Amino acid sequence: MNQRIVHPIAVAISLVFSAGAMAQSLSKADYKSGKDSIAAEYKSAKAACGSLSGNAKDICMAEAKGKQEIARAELEARHAPSDENRYSVEVAKAKAGYWAAREKCDERSGKEKTSCVSEAKAAETQAMANARMQLKSARAEASAKGNVAVAGRQGGPGEYVEDSLISAKVKAAVLAEASLKSADINVETSKGVVQLSGFVRSKADVARAAEITRSVKDVKSVKNDIVVKGQP
Numbered sequence: 001m002n003q004r005i006v007h008p009i010a011v012a013i014s015l016v017f018s019a020g021a022m023a024q025s026l027s028k029a030d031y032k033s034g035k036d037s038i039a040a041e042y043k044s045a046k047a048a049c050g051s052l053s054g055n056a057k058d059i060c061m062a063e064a065k066g067k068q069e070i071a072r073a074e075l076e077a078r079h080a081p082s083d084e085n086r087y088s089v090e091v092a093k094a095k096a097g098y099w100a101a102r103e104k105c106d107e108r109s110g111k112e113k114t115s116c117v118s119e120a121k122a123a124e125t126q127a128m129a130n131a132r133m134q135l136k137s138a139r140a141e142a143s144a145k146g147n148v149a150v151a152g153r154q155g156g157p158g159e160y161v162e163d164s165l166i167s168a169k170v171k172a173a174v175l176a177e178a179s180l181k182s183a184d185i186n187v188e189t190s191k192g193v194v195q196l197s198g199f200v201r202s203k204a205d206v207a208r209a210a211e212i213t214r215s216v217k218d219v220k221s222v223k224n225d226i227v228v229k230g231q232p
Contacts, residue, residue: 066096083138094127192220
């Protein structure tokens, strides 16, 4: 399973971080249109999943949510081209692949299911590691050229650094919570506004994740897109 999943992802990551990938920024109008389109497509996908039941519905919802997260990350990377935003695209792809694969593992049982989940997690871990390696390489190259500013960020290089720190602090705080440490929660921050997405086991976990996020220093507001597994 690893060979089928990891290899294509690794190739995609190399292409994304190559020179010129996603280099054209979007206008404000195109950016807004892109966000509206992503929201509409996700709504349509959720409606389609509603006609299913059981594990088929869970898989459908995981795939729909994964596609939405990838589309959002790709839109941000086009709107504000940077190595960090290209890295976010690969993170979204890795997580989306894992969400869908994990749900498909529910069709199995016993050792077969355990092995399936382990392989899916290993594929995600490898993809994330590859993305981090490419990001580190891109940063080193930029630093060697004396270009430490993040290209394409309208708010200046300091703003992205601040957002990155906020995301890191939120992730750490969420993972420290016993009920959320095994949840698949994605954190993205833009100008202090934190967007949460992913899957948890209950509505209480959704609320708790938002509560923890609001308590983190420098968080201005929270957009909570986390969904309960198995629910539309």
